[in-house]
Amino acid sequence: xxxxQLVQSWLEEQLSAGRLAVGDRxxxxxxxxxxxxISRASAREGIRVLEAMGVVRAGxxxxxxxxxxxxxxxxAALGAALRLHMASSHLPVxxxxxxxxxxxxxxxxxxxxxxxxxxxxxxxxxxxxxxALDEKEFLRLDALFHVxxxxxxxxxxxxxxxxxxxxxxxxxxxxxxxxxxxWPVTSARLRAEHRKIHQAIKNDDGxxxxxxxxxxxxxFYEEAGI
Amino acid sequence: xxxxQLVQSWLEEQLSAGRLAVGDRxxxxxxxxxxxxISRASAREGIRVLEAMGVVRAGxxxxxxxxxxxxxxxxAALGAALRLHMASSHLPVxxxxxxxxxxxxxxxxxxxxxxxxxxxxxxxxxxxxxxALDEKEFLRLDALFHVxxxxxxxxxxxxxxxxxxxxxxxxxxxxxxxxxxxWPVTSARLRAEHRKIHQAIKNDDGxxxxxxxxxxxxxFYEEAGI
Numbered sequence: 001x002x003x004x005q006l007v008q009s010w011l012e013e014q015l016s017a018g019r020l021a022v023g024d025r026x027x028x029x030x031x032x033x034x035x036x037x038i039s040r041a042s043a044r045e046g047i048r049v050l051e052a053m054g055v056v057r058a059g060x061x062x063x064x065x066x067x068x069x070x071x072x073x074x075x076a077a078l079g080a081a082l083r084l085h086m087a088s089s090h091l092p093v094x095x096x097x098x099x100x101x102x103x104x105x106x107x108x109x110x111x112x113x114x115x116x117x118x119x120x121x122x123x124x125x126x127x128x129x130x131x132a133l134d135e136k137e138f139l140r141l142d143a144l145f146h147v148x149x150x151x152x153x154x155x156x157x158x159x160x161x162x163x164x165x166x167x168x169x170x171x172x173x174x175x176x177x178x179x180x181x182x183w184p185v186t187s188a189r190l191r192a193e194h195r196k197i198h199q200a201i202k203n204d205d206g207x208x209x210x211x212x213x214x215x216x217x218x219x220f221y222e223e224a225g226i
Numbered sequence: 227x228x229x230x231q232l233v234q235s236w237l238e239e240q241l242s243a244g245r246l247a248v249g250d251r252x253x254x255x256x257x258x259x260x261x262x263x264i265s266r267a268s269a270r271e272g273i274r275v276l277e278a279m280g281v282v283r284a285g286x287x288x289x290x291x292x293x294x295x296x297x298x299x300x301x302a303a304l305g306a307a308l309r310l311h312m313a314s315s316h317l318p319v320x321x322x323x324x325x326x327x328x329x330x331x332x333x334x335x336x337x338x339x340x341x342x343x344x345x346x347x348x349x350x351x352x353x354x355x356x357x358a359l360d361e362k363e364f365l366r367l368d369a370l371f372h373v374x375x376x377x378x379x380x381x382x383x384x385x386x387x388x389x390x391x392x393x394x395x396x397x398x399x400x401x402x403x404x405x406x407x408x409w410p411v412t413s414a415r416l417r418a419e420h421r422k423i424h425q426a427i428k429n430d431d432g433x434x435x436x437x438x439x440x441x442x443x444x445x446f447y448e449e450a451g452i
Contacts, residue, residue: 002277158324
């Protein structure tokens with residue numbers, strides 16, 4: 001077992017036993033090293049891996065371990081890994097679009113109109129109306145809007161999976177905008193569609209929301225796709 | 227930007243530009259450190275993070291960087307992170323079951339009868355018939371069988387997501403067997419159901435395979451659930 005796996009297993013035990021919980025500060029490098037019988041450098045490396053996996057968040061403040069807090073962000077690790085796999089062309093855009101259709105239609109059908117994520121989604125609708133946005137910034141907000149809708153369904157895992165896709169979605173949509181004949185026309189259409197999807201969820205009409213979001217995802221891909 | 231993110235961005239650039247590809251050896255610590263203007267210790271840490279994320283695999287051989295190869299295993303990182311989140315009770319079993327139903331019914335409906343993963347699934351059917359298996363080992367093979375079926379649908383991302391769930395599935399099913407009145411009866415039923423699902427895919431009857439797998443996942447959870 002490699003050092004980072006030792007540190008992971010140790011944290012898993014601590015969490016299972018209730019000795020540590022989400023929101024707690026992680027013990028410092030020295031404590032981790034002593035408890036596991038490993039060097040401080042190895043403990044530091046193991047903690048960095050936890051950070052990259054979204055399991056802990058390094059705090060600000062003095063000292064390298066100051067305020068490292070146990071978080072719950074299972075999407076972070078996969079997001080970074082997926083971006084690398086996209087870069088190596090091992091993840092076709094078709095697979096992302098198909099996965100989005102599956103996760104997002106399910107989430108739209110099950111979204112809770114009163115979930116806090118619905119308010120985030122509403123704020124993003126407003127932000128996307130700002131006329132000064134360039135394509136890149138628009139698509140960043142657009143991807144965040146889709147993640148917020150997925151989170152509104154309340155399934156932590158599906159929310160995390162959508163969150164892990166966020167950067168990949170930003171990447172492929174930005175690539176595809178090069179193929180669009182008229183960006184202002186497309187962005188106006190996307191904004192109108194976003195509002196209808198959001199409203200359908202607010203009206204507790206999951207079936208309509210699911211149909212609208214499927215058409216929205218497929219429509220962009222077909223307009224800009226190959 | 228933290229060191230491990232620097233190393234990730236650098237690798238992403240190398241992959242995008244085609245200077246490195248999956249299957250290539252990763253340059254050694256010293257080269258990475260020189261190219262990025264960071265210390266060797268930082269480069270090593272960054273490479274360890276890539277390893278934990280399933281982006282590179284450390285090889286055997288002499289020297290710390292001998293044979294570190296760029297791989298494509300986006301499921302590895304999320305798997306480890308999910309296990310930690312399960313341990314902290316932030317991932318309810320209901321969410322995993324719901325996600326399985328979504329991913330696995332889709333995959334069963336779209337699985338390719340002639341995919342190599344279907345042969346792996348077939349071999350696992352045989353292995354699960356071995357009478358000497360204890361519950362833990364049976365459920366390990368069972369989870370592998372489900373991942374193989376999901377991979378047979380050919381969507382890399384959905385395959386990776388199911389693969390990332392493997393350890394969580396092993397974990398919750400083993401927990402739930404404690405509630406079962408008669409394990410030999412249940413395992414005989416599970417084995418028979420597995421064969422029917424596998425056969426439906428081999429017969430290109432995706433609709434039947436999807437119905438059978440949904441009933442199979444829900445059936446176990448209902449029998450053993452709370």
